Amino acid sequence: KYEIRVIVLSSTILGVFFFALLFNVFSRKIDVPTCIPYDASFQKAEVRKVDDDYYEVYVTARMWNYDPGEIVVPPGSTVDFYLTSADVVHGFNIERKGVNLMAVPGAVNKTTVKFDEYGEYRIVCHEYCGVGHQNMMGKVLVT
Ligand code: CUA
16 A cells, blocks of 8 residues: 555664664763753853863853853863853854754753864854844863
8 A cells, every 4th residue: 555655664763763863872872962951050160080091171151152151171071061041042062073953941951072183173153043043152271
């Protein structure tokens, strides 16, 4: 029957998407950003060392900077970013890391990034947020 073919085709497409997602998560070690329940305690600027190679970073975006503006971690670190905003919606893009998050007031977005190589990774706001938008940036220093 025609309907069966449509169902089989759409399930196949869904399966392919699902496989692509799993492939990205496991093989390429790209973390799928998650939205976690908001709590005002996330609105703090903190780089918390959990272990020698594991950090939690709480970032608050606001017009027009990130707090903390400079995040320093040693090479080989895995960093959990907890991102929120104190005013409007901002972007959070870490260059060369494929991180593309939104900082949303009243919400916390989390992603995990591994920094293996020494260097400076700029963080830029890629969501228009007012006159200071193009100057809104921060950085991760792997040193
Ligand atoms: Cu913040 Cu654009």
